[in-house]
Amino acid sequence: MRTTLTLDPDVAALLEQEAHRLRQPFKQVVNDALRRGLTRRPQRKKRLQVEVHHARLQAGIDPGHLNRLADELEDEALLGKPGR
Secondary structure, three states: OOOOOOOOHHHHHHHHHHHHHHOOOHHHHHHHHHHHHHHOOOOOOOOOOOOOOOOOOOOOOOHHHHHHHHHHHHHHHHHOOOOO
């Protein structure tokens, strides 16, 4: 099939470079590029699986005040004080 196609300058330059690199006719490089682009199927992303970890808090840690505990640990780290 013969058709007229207007290519953007950057696309034409890439195709010409590829034809020169592969030492193949321009027509073949265009056909191969179109064929690859049109037959490529999008890859399905692998579903993320998360393993559940059942953790228990250490004695003396109140689950209602975890933000306060995180703040205290951050303060200790910044000030260089020894931890608990």
